[in-house]
Amino acid sequence: MYFQLAWRNIWRNPRRTAVIMTAIIIGVWSMIFLNALMRGMESDMIKNSISTLTGHLQIHHKDYRNDPVIENSMYDTKALETALNKVLPPGAHRAARIRVNAIAGNARHTSGITLVGINPVPEAKTSFIGHAINQGRYLKPEDKYGVIVGQALLVKFETKIGRKLVLMSQDTDGNIASRAFRIIGTFKAEMQATEKQFAFVTITAARQMLKLEKGISEVSITLPDNIDADHVTTRLKAELGTDGYQIQTWRELLPIINAYLVIFDGFIFIWSFVVFIAMGFGIVNTTLMAVFERMREFGLLKALGMKPWWIIRDVLSESFLLLVMGMTIGNIMALLCVFALSGSGIDLSAFAAGAEFAGISKIIYPAVYAKDVLISNFVVIILGLLVSIYPAAKAARFTPVEALAQT
Amino acid sequence: MSIVECKDINKTYQQGKIEVRALKGVTLSIDKGGFVALAGPSGSGKTTLLNIIGSLDQPDSGSVSVDGNTFEKMTQSQLALLRLHKVGFVFQSYNLIPVLSAVENVEFVMLLQGVQAAQRRERAKAILDDVGLEAEYDRRPAELSGGQQQRVAVARAIVSNPSIVLADEPTANLDSKTGNGLLEMMKKMNEEKKVTFIFSTHDNMVMDYARRLILIRDGCIVDDQIK
Ligand SMILES: Nc1ncnc2c1ncn2[C@@H]1O[C@H](COP(=O)(O)OP(=O)(O)OP(=O)(O)O)[C@@H](O)[C@H]1O
Ligand SMILES: [Mg+2]
Numbered sequence: 001m002y003f004q005l006a007w008r009n010i011w012r013n014p015r016r017t018a019v020i021m022t023a024i025i026i027g028v029w030s031m032i033f034l035n036a037l038m039r040g041m042e043s044d045m046i047k048n049s050i051s052t053l054t055g056h057l058q059i060h061h062k063d064y065r066n067d068p069v070i071e072n073s074m075y076d077t078k079a080l081e082t083a084l085n086k087v088l089p090p091g092a093h094r095a096a097r098i099r100v101n102a103i104a105g106n107a108r109h110t111s112g113i114t115l116v117g118i119n120p121v122p123e124a125k126t127s128f129i130g131h132a133i134n135q136g137r138y139l140k141p142e143d144k145y146g147v148i149v150g151q152a153l154l155v156k157f158e159t160k161i162g163r164k165l166v167l168m169s170q171d172t173d174g175n176i177a178s179r180a181f182r183i184i185g186t187f188k189a190e191m192q193a194t195e196k197q198f199a200f201v202t203i204t205a206a207r208q209m210l211k212l213e214k215g216i217s218e219v220s221i222t223l224p225d226n227i228d229a230d231h232v233t234t235r236l237k238a239e240l241g242t243d244g245y246q247i248q249t250w251r252e253l254l255p256i257i258n259a260y261l262v263i264f265d266g267f268i269f270i271w272s273f274v275v276f277i278a279m280g281f282g283i284v285n286t287t288l289m290a291v292f293e294r295m296r297e298f299g300l301l302k303a304l305g306m307k308p309w310w311i312i313r314d315v316l317s318e319s320f321l322l323l324v325m326g327m328t329i330g331n332i333m334a335l336l337c338v339f340a341l342s343g344s345g346i347d348l349s350a351f352a353a354g355a356e357f358a359g360i361s362k363i364i365y366p367a368v369y370a371k372d373v374l375i376s377n378f379v380v381i382i383l384g385l386l387v388s389i390y391p392a393a394k395a396a397r398f399t400p401v402e403a404l405a406q407t
Numbered sequence: 408m409s410i411v412e413c414k415d416i417n418k419t420y421q422q423g424k425i426e427v428r429a430l431k432g433v434t435l436s437i438d439k440g441g442f443v444a445l446a447g448p449s450g451s452g453k454t455t456l457l458n459i460i461g462s463l464d465q466p467d468s469g470s471v472s473v474d475g476n477t478f479e480k481m482t483q484s485q486l487a488l489l490r491l492h493k494v495g496f497v498f499q500s501y502n503l504i505p506v507l508s509a510v511e512n513v514e515f516v517m518l519l520q521g522v523q524a525a526q527r528r529e530r531a532k533a534i535l536d537d538v539g540l541e542a543e544y545d546r547r548p549a550e551l552s553g554g555q556q557q558r559v560a561v562a563r564a565i566v567s568n569p570s571i572v573l574a575d576e577p578t579a580n581l582d583s584k585t586g587n588g589l590l591e592m593m594k595k596m597n598e599e600k601k602v603t604f605i606f607s608t609h610d611n612m613v614m615d616y617a618r619r620l621i622l623i624r625d626g627c628i629v630d631d632q633i634k
Contacts, residue, residue: 001511001518008506296501303463303498304516305491307484400463404498 006317013293016286017322023282024326024380025333027275031376032334034271036366037346038264043367046250048190049257051128053116053198054250055095055220056229059236062246064217070100070172073215074245080219083239087232091224095119095126098206099217102169104149104199109157113199115167117206126222129187129200136161136185144205147181150195154186161185167199171211179209272379279380280387287319287391298395299403308396315392316385323384327377334373338366410570410603411437411460416469418455418626429455430466431626437571437605437619442597444617445607452626453607454575460605461494461573462486474570491519495564497574497606502560503548509555510535510544513563520567534562537599538592554585561593565602574606578613590616 010017050056059080064072074080077096084094098117103110120139124130129148130138139146147165154160164180171177181201189195207213223229229249236247251258291298298311306314345363418430429452437443445453458464459471462478471478474493478486496502503512513531522530535544538558548556557577564572574593578586594616597604606613614620622630 001514001524004511005504005506012506297504300498300501300504302487303461303490303496305487305489305494305519307487309484310519401458404501 002314002317003321006314006321009294009318010321013290016290020283020286020322021326021329023279024323024384025330027279028327028330028376028380029334029337030275031272031380032331032368032373033337033366035268035372035376036334036338036368037364038268039367039369039372040345040364042261042264044364045257045260049254050222050250052189052191052194053097053127053129053220054253055126056223057221057233057236057247057249058253059219059221059240060217060246060248062242062244065246065248068099068101068217069170070098070210070212070217073098073212073217074219075215076244077214077216079240083236084219084221087235087239088221089224089227089232092221092227092232093122093125094219094221095123096203096216096219097123098203098210098212098215100169100206100210102167102199104153104157105166105168106157106159106164111153111156111196113153113167114197115169115206116198116200117203118200119203126220128189132187132189133185134188136183138185139200139202141202141204143184143202144208145179145181146184146201146205148185148187148200149183150192150198151186151188152192152195153199154183156196159183165199167201167209169210171209173211177209177211179205181205272376276379276383280383283319283384284387284390287315287388288394291315291391291395294395295398295403298398299400302398303400303404311396312389312392315395316388319385319388319392320381323381327380331373331377335368338368341366408439409436410439410441410474411435411605412470412472413456413460414470416456416459416466416471418452418459418464418466428626430459433469433623433626433628435621435628437603439570439603440597440601441603441605441619442594442617443603443605443619443621444614445605445621445623446609446614447607447623448609451623453609453623455626456623457573457575457605457607460571461496462490491516492567493570495567495569495572495602497557497560497564497572497577499576499579500553502563503556505548508545508547509540509551509559512548512559513566516563516567522567530566531562534566535559537596538562552585554581554589557581557589558592561589561596565596565600568600569602571603571605574604576607576609578608578610583612586610586613 059074061072061074088094096119100115102113102115104113118129118139120141124138133148134151139148147167149165159165161183163183165183166178166180168176168178187195223232233247233249240247301311342365345365347363413433413435416430416433420427420429433456445456447453455464459466460473473489476489481489504515507515510528510531513534514527517527517530532544535541538561540555540558540562543551543555551559578589581589590613593604596602608614617634619633621628
């Protein structure tokens with residue numbers, strides 16, 4: 001019967017109820033939906049960055065990150081192999097690379113690039129390059145003079161597939177090594193910068209050019225979704241020791257991305273805050289109006305023997321009902337929006353120029369996390385009830401004599 | 408045995424800069440089972456006295472007790488519980504909760520008292536039958552006539568056997584025929600169920616129903632007769 005009472009009271013003034021519900025619905029909807037968009041952007045940014053050679057974690061010679069030269073290579077590939085076989089879970093992929101700074105040049109242009117020597121087969125499973133070829137072909141293990149460059153570099157160098165490209169870098173003797181390659185394919189990446197930065201050759205070709213008998217610059221590892229990178233890192237550190245190796249997760253490898261994630265979280269927080277302030281004012285105002293309209297009734301209830309606290313409880317249950325209804329609709333709407341956009345995504349190409357440097361793709365697919373939804377709902381209901389306390393307390397303070405004297 | 412005891416009650420209201428002494432040293436004792444009219448001209452202090460007896464308002468000085476409970480040292484919560492269990496109210500108008508039907512309005516007090524749902528319904532229907540509303544259980548207040556609304560209010564006031572029922576001009580908004588009908592019914596309930604009624608009025612016809620008539624003027628009791 002308490003429920004019936006609350007329910008009927010809510011519908012006494014349908015217009016006002018509609019106003020409050022709209023405020024709650026918009027609040028919940030926008031919190032969940034925008035959260036999903038942000039998360040979509042985030043996960044996209046992470047995925048792009050990870051597949052652009054980073055992986056979930058990497059192993060380097062301990063000095064390589066400070067001084068990425070060929071001397072700082074890891075030579076004991078046996079030990080690495082053993083440790084990786086032991087620690088990596090099924091479904092993980094790994095790729096060994098040689099990676100040095102180099103200069104690419106043809107007759108017309110030169111440019112600083114990163115030369116990456118790869119094992120074509122495992123690399124294709126680990127990073128983006130295996131499925132990013134848009135012209136020509138991918139590397140084969142036996143290619144000794146083939147190079148793959150980005151589409152943007154090809155355009156910048158005014159060259160095309162089949163033409164020569166000279167790569168220069170410092171070899172293990174400290175001399176400048178140079179070798180002429182033939183462009184056998186180009187790749188497309190989310191970002192132009194990536195296309196201009198990397199040139200891929202086979203690891204054998206790189207070793208020959210740099211006079212490196214064996215040894216690699218880095219191992220990049222991707223993990224299945226449910227495996228925590230930190231956990232694997234800890235185990236690898238225990239296995240390999242940290243004297244000769246530096247083992248880092250993508251968070252450490254990509255400090256800027258990490259910083260963006262923090263900013264994103266800040267955005268989400270600020271947005272939630274703004275939404276809530278607006279919603280809170282809506283709830284307080286309309287509930288206060290409702291309470292004042294029913295002043296005589298509250299006076300009567302008190303005369304009948306309701307304690308002040310019971311009246312507060314009744315007003316709060318009405319707010320609670322409204323909140324639950326509004327939240328249900330808001331959740332459904334938000335999830336429908338997310339679902340509707342999950343196929344096509346939201347095209348941000350108009351703003352892509354600005355977004356690109358942050359590693360955000362042109363199309364965003366919203367991503368819903370149960371945790372975000374729960375937090376949004378929790379925040380709305382708790383704060384919704386908190387702001388209802390004020391009108392409820394007002395209602396509880398009407399004295400029967402005053403209230404009944406009103407005509 | 409007296410159920411209401413008032414000793415030397417004073418109440419002064421502030422109307423702007425003017426002080427209005429609504430009650431000037433009222434001492435009164437009402438016996439259990441009484442059917443008492445409080446009569447007097449407008450502004451004489453009837454409502455003020457009833458509100459104070461019902462613990463809705465506090466006197467500036469003097470003491471009040473209902474069924475042995477002296478109000479002075481009681482908290483708002485304790486007074487609320489006292490009203491819930493021992494005092495029934497019938498106001499001049501606006502007695503009922505608009506969103507509840509007649510039977511639900513009567514049930515409401517029992518709900519607050521924690522009476523079981525089935526028993527609530529049964530007792531509410533029985534009492535509505537007693538006040539002649541067997542056909543009106545499910546009507547909302549807006550669908551009832553003024554007289555019917557007052558009957559529901561009386562039914563609600565007596566349903567849980569309170570020590571006293573306080574009715575402030577219960578017939579003021581009714582035509583005389585309906586008003587008489589309501590008083591007949593109240594008298595019947597007083598006689599059958601031994602509920603103590605204290606009602607205020609300035610209508611001579613209404614006063615005739617009372618077994619005890621207290622006349623009040625300018626905040627003082629000027630006459631008190633038992634018929
Ligand atoms: N809340 C209040 N503030 C100021 N003065 C008040 C208040 N309530 C009552 N009074 C004054 O106290 C006096 C007694 O009022 P009360 O309402 O008790 O009279 P009453 O006998 O019930 O009159 P009526 O027959 O018109 O209902 C009146 O002069 C009234 O103006
Ligand atoms: Mg009065």
